[in-house]
Amino acid sequence: MTTGTPRKLGLANRSSNYGDREFALYLRRSFAKSMGYSQAMLDKPVVGIADTASDYNNCHRTVPELLEAVKRGVLAAGGLPLAFPTVSLCEPSLNPCSMHYRNLMALDTEAMLAAQPMDAAVLIGGCDKTVPAQLMAAVSAGTPSVMLVTGPMLAQAFEGERLSACTDCRRYWAKYRAGEVTEDKIATIEGKLATTAGTCGVMGTASTMACIAAVLGFMPLDAASAPAVHADRLRIAEEAGAQAVRLIQKPMPPAALVTVESVENAMRVLLSLGGSTNAVVHLAAIAGRAGVTLDLARLDALSETTPVLVDLKPTGEGYMEDFHAAGGMRALLWELRDLLHLDTPDLDGTPLRARIGDGSHFVDRKIIRARETPISPVGGIVILRGSLAPDGAILKRSAATPALFETEARCVVFDGLEDLANRIDDPALDVTPQDILVLKGAGPRSPAGMPEAGYLPIPKKLARAGVKDMVRISDCRMSGTAFGTIVLHVAPEAAVGGPLALAETGDRIRLSVKDRRLDLLVDEATLAARRAAWQPAPAPARGWDRLVHEQVTQAPLGADLAFLRPPG
Incomplete structure (x- = not known):
């Protein structure tokens, strides 16, 4: 009976070949x-x-x-x-x-x-x-x-509470932006977050x-x-x-x-x-x-x-x-x-x-709840679709504000990270607590590389007025340590000409967690004109950036490189 070629192990495995394997x-x-x-x-x-x-x-x-x-x-x-x-x-x-x-x-x-x-x-x-x-x-x-x-x-004990990067980092930074934490204290906390x-x-x-x-x-x-x-x-x-x-x-x-x-x-x-x-x-x-x-x-x-x-x-x-x-x-x-x-x-x-055994393990119900007493009866993530996200977007409802789940409002749009950094804290920025903040041009194909920038900061003038959360929408990601009513991974992204690329400040957007919808409420004639005027950014000249630009998939496929996925 033929058993085939024995499997080579150790140094003989994956041998180099110069025409003479021995x-x-x-x-x-x-x-x-x-x-x-x-x-x-x-x-x-x-x-x-x-x-x-x-x-x-x-x-x-x-x-x-x-x-x-x-x-x-x-x-x-x-x-x-x-x-x-x-x-x-x-x-x-x-x-x-x-x-x-x-x-x-x-x-x-x-x-x-x-x-x-x-x-x-x-x-x-x-x-x-x-x-x-x-x-x-x-x-x-x-x-x-x-x-x-x-x-x-x-976690690190600090002034009566525990801290550990990076949810606490974001919480204290939000307080600092709102004027609730001093320069001295934020500098002290910087050395206590990850010890x-x-x-x-x-x-x-x-x-x-x-x-x-x-x-x-x-x-x-x-x-x-x-x-x-x-x-x-x-x-x-x-x-x-x-x-x-x-x-x-x-x-x-x-x-x-x-x-x-x-x-x-x-x-x-x-x-x-x-x-x-x-x-x-x-x-x-x-x-x-x-x-x-x-x-x-x-x-x-x-x-x-x-x-x-x-x-x-x-x-x-x-x-x-x-x-x-x-x-x-x-x-x-x-x-x-x-x-x-x-x-x-x-x-x-x-x-x-x-x-998983027979159930005889120890369990602390303060941390791991029984099915009968869950933290939430439904899961932490929902998928949204609609005219703004035909291929899908994600909302982490377990870290969001339920009062914002059904929102229709004017949007304030930032065209990339530089625009966001330059304008978000401008006292003259035309923004109210009821508006929806939108960041585009930060998806997997963009020069930004799909960063954890979906946690758009609350404009400083609103933060200092006590605003803790707003609806925020983007084609990028947010840190798993972040929180807020934040819509992420909008697909197709703006960099490939998805509907997000066409959104402009003053447009109205409807978010419905109940209906799993995310819609840009702009008439088709206006969108067609914007689409005709839209131009993609030039491709990077060389190297890894060029390869990503040519091969990266959209978020629903994992933002992997297409040629690394199996055929079919």
Whole structure:
């Protein structure tokens, strides 16, 4: 009976080729021995470890010690750990924004996973664009991969309350703009918002993506929430190394974990967490790499039957350390079990029903509510469509003001970030609390790169008059740590000539959360004249910016590069 060509492992995997494969392996071993490895070590299967440590990335400050813990796990399980650097993304450190480079990181990581000799991989990420980039890469490369996140930071006690980036950062900055906080106090708070290693300590994008990675099966459930500075995080890293060696013995292709059913589970979790709107774009991109479409209509339908159960900022009061101590993902998934596809496997092939256990776990009901007493009976995110967003837009209703859900008003339009920065605080700006603020020209194809600018600041003169929220609409994103009645990801975006490009100050817009509508109330003849006069911005001349301009998809497809998605 023919069994086929045996799978090559270790250094023999993905051999270079100079026309003489034996020589190529001989050369590879020779260069490896120059680093002091013994033949016994070089005979072992190889686990690649994606090293995303960077002096620019505060979220990844603990990566070096996580890397050492992963290596311990790999060695103890009988493998050879080999670390390699990749692009590392940190939101505050990048221009124009980190989202502009998510696909570059995915491309870099995919190439290294596919080109280097490794039989499985551990992907160390954390900061919110790194986790989706790494999962996109793993699915496309096909290398069996374990996700290891850096974990959330701890909250800091400060003057009778706790602080942790970045919901509290935005809350205090809004108070500062309103004149409620002094220069001295805002300077003091700046040093109190993020005082330990780790990602933002609220249910922002980093924590939401960690929870999604866990429910998809790429890491243990507890690994989604264990704080960055806890010893548990190092033990999780060690186990990730051992897990990678098990994957060599029994491979699980990453794409096998990204199915219609597992993506629906991820959507349920996102909604129940009151999680980040960014996760919709990232999950669409991850799913798209596996040939699975994230259906926005299905997400909206799920939102009507999925309660918000987790009381964390920005939609509640707690922090990630509270979620972890309260029972974490296991406790949440147990509450949702009748809404989930329980046969979806993890990397070991263990079905979700076995991973969540028998209900005997501890749960703190102050943080993780029972189904009978939810924070909200419906999910945190809704999908809007209409003449202003034919392909969809997103509103995080769990972080919004219900009194603004049904609004028809005049709009004040800002044409790009520079225009916004120049005019938003101009005392002469013609704006009232009832107006709708609109930012266009900040979507995935724009030079801005789809930044987290959807959280348009309340004009200073209104903030100082006590205005806390207004309807705000844009084709960009907002931080998962932000709050407010904010419509995001309007598609098609203004940069490709979507209806948003035609909106002008003085137009009327209707938002209806009840009807899931977002409409520009301008007659077709006027819009036709504006459309005829509209001109796209010139394409960038070269480099990554040019490639993004030519290939980036719209938000409903994950703002991925079209040529990186599977055919069809």
